Amino acid sequence: MNRLPRNFHDALLAGQVIPAHPLALNKHGKLDERRQRALSRYYLAAGAGGLAVGVHTTQFAIRNKDLLKPVLEIAAAEIAENGNKDCIGIAGVIGKTQQAMGEAKLAVDSGYHAALLSLGACEDFSDDDMISHCREIAEIIPIIGFYLQPSVGGRSLSYEFWRKFCEIENVVAIKVAPFCRYQTIDVLRGLADSGRSQNIALYTGNDDSIVIDLLTKYVFSGVELSFAGGLLGHWAVWTREAVNILHACGRYRGSQDPIPQAMLSLAVEVTDCNAAFFDVKNHFAGCIPGIHEVLRRQRLLEGIWCIDPAETLSSGQASEIERVCAAYPHLNDDAFVEENLDEWLG
16 A cells, blocks of 8 residues: 655645544454544544554554554555545554564555654663664654653653754654653754754644644754644544644744734643543543543544553543533534544444
């Protein structure tokens, strides 16, 4: 399914909404292919410029259930059929070097354009070891750096690491998701000082600061940077409104006019929703079931089942999700989903 769009790198740099794709299971814990396809169709119809599959939101444990290949293939087929000509397919790649190389080759064979490269398995690697690891994968497929917050399986990564990482020729983007301003600045400084800021797209994964990331111009040593878009588990729900938010942030970021208070208020509303969906009160224990619950409420998913049956909503999380759904009705896309759901499930 080799369908690389001519301008996928240009599309990344231009800025896209890229949902981190969930996994649809039935009550028996088996892949629900019909709803897996429906999710992809929903995101593409909502205006997403790409899909990230096999990533944290898809559940890393799909690899233990022989689901990585079919899940990648389903999304790739939907992108080919229903995405626009420059729609980007991003495959999650994890593990130490041999595993990561195998997953990168599978991504290429499945028609993906880039790999979101997680370094969570490299906890015992030095910076130089990690750079060598990244170079190996970049020989196979363009790579997107991934600063995953340590609380859900990432590791701390220094300014020095990011400076060296950005010098790898086949790096096309970085997903910045440490949920920390200090560590976010480490990434941005590394990119600014690498001299490659025009070639590497920044994507926010900071679910606690989505709108602020997208509104802000960052300047380091005279180099101006901004986040082009977002690659987010949070944008796996209410995706059509996420597209509207990205476009609004782009308009204000590119203007000399003051940012309206309404946009700053919106930033707080989005973060409040994320706190409920991602179960911040319980250190993100229910982050994946929380996403599933929002999709279940819209009938895109039949249930909130995860690969691990014990992974479910935390105590009080359902009421928190109910609270934010009632508080911010302007952020959901329930009517859009209701109007098109039968078609997506067909």
